[in-house]
Amino acid sequence: xxxxxxxxxxxxxxxxxxxxxxxxxxxxxxxxxxxxxxxxxxxxxxxxxxxxxxxxxxxxxxxxxxxxxxxxxxxxxxxxxxxxxxxxxxxxxxxxxxxxxxxxxxxxxxxxxxxxxxxxxxxxxxxxxxxxxxxxxxxxxxxxxxxxxxxxxxxxxxxxxxxxxxxxxxxxxxxxxxxxxxxxxxxxxxxxxxxxxxxxxxxxxxxxxxxxxxxxxxxxxxxxxxxxxxxxxxxxxxxxxxxxxxxxxxxxxxxxxxxxxxxxxxxxxxxxxxxxxxxxxxxxxxxxxxxxxxxxxxxxxxxxxxxxxxxxxxxxxxxxxxxxxxxxxxxxxxxxxxxxxxxxxxxxxxxxxxxxxxxxxxxxxxxxxxxxxxxxxxxxxxxxxxxxxxxxxxxxxxxxxxxxxxxxxxxxxxxxxxxxxxxxxxxxxxxxxxxxxxxxxxxxxxxxxxxxxxxxxxxxxxxxxxxxxxxxxxxxxxxxxxxxxxxx
Amino acid sequence: xxxxxxxxxxxxxxxxxxxxxxxxxxxxxxxxxxxxxxxxxxxxxxxxxxxxxxxxxxxxxxxxxxxxxxxxxxxxxxxxxxxxxxxxxxxxxxxxxxxxxxxxxxxxxxxxxxxxxxxxxxxxxxxxxxxxxxxxxxxxxxxxxxxxxxxxxxxxxxxxxxxxxxxxxxxxxxxxxxxxxxxxxxxxxxxxxxxxxxxxxxxxxxxxxxxxxxxxxxxxxxxxxxxxxxxxxxxxxxxxxxxxxxxxxx
Numbered sequence: 001x002x003x004x005x006x007x008x009x010x011x012x013x014x015x016x017x018x019x020x021x022x023x024x025x026x027x028x029x030x031x032x033x034x035x036x037x038x039x040x041x042x043x044x045x046x047x048x049x050x051x052x053x054x055x056x057x058x059x060x061x062x063x064x065x066x067x068x069x070x071x072x073x074x075x076x077x078x079x080x081x082x083x084x085x086x087x088x089x090x091x092x093x094x095x096x097x098x099x100x101x102x103x104x105x106x107x108x109x110x111x112x113x114x115x116x117x118x119x120x121x122x123x124x125x126x127x128x129x130x131x132x133x134x135x136x137x138x139x140x141x142x143x144x145x146x147x148x149x150x151x152x153x154x155x156x157x158x159x160x161x162x163x164x165x166x167x168x169x170x171x172x173x174x175x176x177x178x179x180x181x182x183x184x185x186x187x188x189x190x191x192x193x194x195x196x197x198x199x200x201x202x203x204x205x206x207x208x209x210x211x212x213x214x215x216x217x218x219x220x221x222x223x224x225x226x227x228x229x230x231x232x233x234x235x236x237x238x239x240x241x242x243x244x245x246x247x248x249x250x251x252x253x254x255x256x257x258x259x260x261x262x263x264x265x266x267x268x269x270x271x272x273x274x275x276x277x278x279x280x281x282x283x284x285x286x287x288x289x290x291x292x293x294x295x296x297x298x299x300x301x302x303x304x305x306x307x308x309x310x311x312x313x314x315x316x317x318x319x320x321x322x323x324x325x326x327x328x329x330x331x332x333x334x335x336x337x338x339x340x341x342x343x344x345x346x347x348x349x350x351x352x353x354x355x356x357x358x359x360x361x362x363x364x365x366x367x368x369x370x371x372x373x374x375x376x377x378x379x380x381x382x383x384x385x386x387x388x389x390x391x392x393x394x395x396x397x398x399x400x401x402x403x404x405x406x407x408x409x410x411x412x413x414x415x416x417x418x419x420x421x422x423x424x425x426x427x428x429x430x431x432x433x434x435x436x437x438x439x440x441x442x443x444x445x446x447x448x449x450x451x452x453x454x455x456x457x458x459x460x461x462x463x464x465x466x467x468x469x470x471x472x473x474x475x476x477x478x479x480x481x482x483x484x485x486x487x488x
Numbered sequence: 489x490x491x492x493x494x495x496x497x498x499x500x501x502x503x504x505x506x507x508x509x510x511x512x513x514x515x516x517x518x519x520x521x522x523x524x525x526x527x528x529x530x531x532x533x534x535x536x537x538x539x540x541x542x543x544x545x546x547x548x549x550x551x552x553x554x555x556x557x558x559x560x561x562x563x564x565x566x567x568x569x570x571x572x573x574x575x576x577x578x579x580x581x582x583x584x585x586x587x588x589x590x591x592x593x594x595x596x597x598x599x600x601x602x603x604x605x606x607x608x609x610x611x612x613x614x615x616x617x618x619x620x621x622x623x624x625x626x627x628x629x630x631x632x633x634x635x636x637x638x639x640x641x642x643x644x645x646x647x648x649x650x651x652x653x654x655x656x657x658x659x660x661x662x663x664x665x666x667x668x669x670x671x672x673x674x675x676x677x678x679x680x681x682x683x684x685x686x687x688x689x690x691x692x693x694x695x696x697x698x699x700x701x702x703x704x705x706x707x708x709x710x711x712x713x714x715x716x717x718x719x720x721x722x723x724x725x726x727x728x729x730x731x732x733x734x735x736x737x738x
Contacts (some may be wrong), residue, residue: 339566339567339614339615339616340615341567341593341613341615341616343613344569344609344610344613344615344616345593347609348595348606348609348610351602351605351606352595352596352597352598352602352606353598356595356596356597357593357594357595357596358593358594358596359589359590359592359593359594360579360589360592360594361589362580362589368578368580371580372578372579372580377593381590382589382590383590385580385583385588385589386579386580386583386584386589388583388584388712391581391584392578392580392581392584393551393578393581394551394552394554394555394558394577394578394581394582394585395549395550395551395554395576395577395578396576396577396578397576398575398576427676428677428679428680428683428684428685428686429683429684429685430683430684430685454685455685456676456677456685456688458676459544459674459676460674460675460676460677460688460689461544461545461546461674462674462685462688485578486549486551487551487552487555487581487688488546488551488552488555488672488674488688488690488709
């Protein structure tokens with residue numbers, strides 16, 4: 001990590017280290033690679049190739065420390081189970097983490113954006129096994145890739161054997177035999193291969209295809225508050241897990257209290273006897289240091305934990321902790337205390353997918369489908385509501401349903417309309433309410449117009465219809481009718 | 489109607505036994521004498537489950553039922569949890585029925601089971617003033633659980649019954665543990681002397697009430713404070729005999 005001392009990205013840069021008595025290039029930037037410099041080249045040769053090459057000493061220890069810091073950042077933000085994968089990778093366990101950021105696509109997009117913002121060019125892969133994800137992240141064509149269990153074999157097969165984390169001597173020897181891709185290697189008979197290259201090749205193949213497990217070495221952040229409990233006999237029953245969760249929460253709260261902190265995010269890790277780690281992550285809307293509520297949040301999700309052959313270590317960690325601010329509650333006898341909903345919101349939010357618990361707030365937009373913004377359920381009261389000039393339907397159809405309507409142009413409400421095969425005669429109507437397109441949102445809305453009518457049919461049912469266009473100028477819309485909402 | 493003091497004393501006694509010694513929660517009156525007289529207790533019982541469905545096409549879109557529920561929730565005084573499975577509820581209309589956006593927390597559950605779980609959670613919490621859920625199926629056991637949660641905390645529970653198809657609406661005849669059951673359907677509104685639309689008019693049917701009779705009322709839809717109203721011609725006595733006269737004038 002060069003940090004602020006890094007040269008501009010268009011300057012060819014090489015980091016140099018020693019291997020025995022030779023000075024070799026260990027890493028280059030994109031500009032240097034374009035000039036034909038590759039890692040493994042002798043420094044003298046590279047300097048002869050490129051005149052203004054910026055050569056600096058590599059700092060592997062500093063790189064590892066920086067990677068560790070990045071892992072801890074990912075631990076706080078993305079997943080309860082994170083490991084640094086030196087020299088250049090991070091390993092995140094997605095189980096139980098992706099739903100908080102809107103699924104795997106949302107997760108990848110968010111991670112890529114945040115890394116790009118800090119100036120880190122990242123390649124991200126999500127795959128069912130770590131071996132596959134490792135190879136795909138480094139060797140797939142696109143910088144981000146998500147592979148499910150079905151597509152894994154097909155996407156692994158064309159990757160070069162270098163994606164399998166084998167040492168260079170083995171790779172060279174395999175190449176000499178004419179084996180270039182993982183698919184070719186997987187098709188080889190296992191016994192002669194093991195005889196010739198040792199067990200490593202088979203093990204890496206099995207790890208990539210998920211036939212053997214691969215233990216995690218969790219990143220350890222000494223500043224995070226954690227409590228743990230090891231069991232002489234592995235435990236597995238949900239009631240036992242819940243009981244020990246309660247005990248860990250008490251310990252954690254004592255520790256938090258000693259430091260004057262409270263938790264915003266809790267991770268409960270279960271290390272199984274087969275070295276796999278299961279995790280529960282719970283977030284809270286407000287800093288929390290309450291034994292009962294913490295226990296409730298964690299125990300709510302205990303059934304998602306697969307204990308396998310038993311759990312031998314439980315770790316409870318406050319991954320995000322904040323100072324707890326004390327606030328006075330209502331002290332006079334007259335004011336009624338406003339009920340605190342944060343525990344309800346926490347319970348519901350941890351059960352549901354991200355963004356499914358919200359409050360609505362008005363936005364500065366006349367277009368109905370854009371007039372509602374979602375805000376955090378416990379955001380401060382906004383105080384304002386939508387303008388009350390025109391009635392709004394209680395059900396909004398998304399997208400608006402096209403209807404056949406008969407109406408006098410330019411500004412009469414329809415005399416009748418047909419929706420879903422049923423023709424309705426309009427008895428009473430109100431309108432038009434003209435809504436103009438928002439050219440600052442989309443170019444196509446520059447001259448777009450919608451005329452909204454509230455109509456009532458013979459039975460008294462009320463509908464919200466609109467016509468695209470102002471009824472005169474075809475440039476404002478194609479004059480077709482749509483049903484956008486139902487009042488009653 | 490003169491009330492026999494012995495009968496009312498007996499009713500109180502039964503109510504005490506039914507509530508298992510818990511304090512009575514009071515009611516939320518509609519503020520319309522004709523309606524409140526027909527509803528047992530003089531209004532919607534707080535700390536109880538009430539079911540609302542739409543009539544006709546409303547069984548599928550549930551637009552008027554949602555507004556009716558919003559009006560009731562608006563007349564309570566605290567935060568409201570609104571659990572849905574479909575995303576077609578338009579929040580500005582709730583604001584027009586008196587439910588300010590600051591007061592409603594929406595929970596978009598994946599399926600009906602999670603709606604029930606969310607409702608239970610909200611009812612048990614006690615800090616909310618109303619919990620609304622949109623449900624197609626409400627089995628006896630689920631409704632009993634909701635009713636018990638509501639009784640425990642005093643929060644009013646409103647189940648908007650809304651089905652995928654018209655034929656499924658027959659489910660509304662199945663018994664549940666709810667305190668009252670309402671059906672709201674649209675009626676043609678009063679004609680205006682000028683082109684335009686007047687306040688919407690509903691046929692509000694009290695299909696079932698525990699310890700009470702069925703009734704139906706012709707009412708004007710919720711105003712900005714969530715209050716219903718008697719139509720003017722009924723409030724001031726029937727003028728023309730052709731008008732559809734329903735129980736409210738009786």
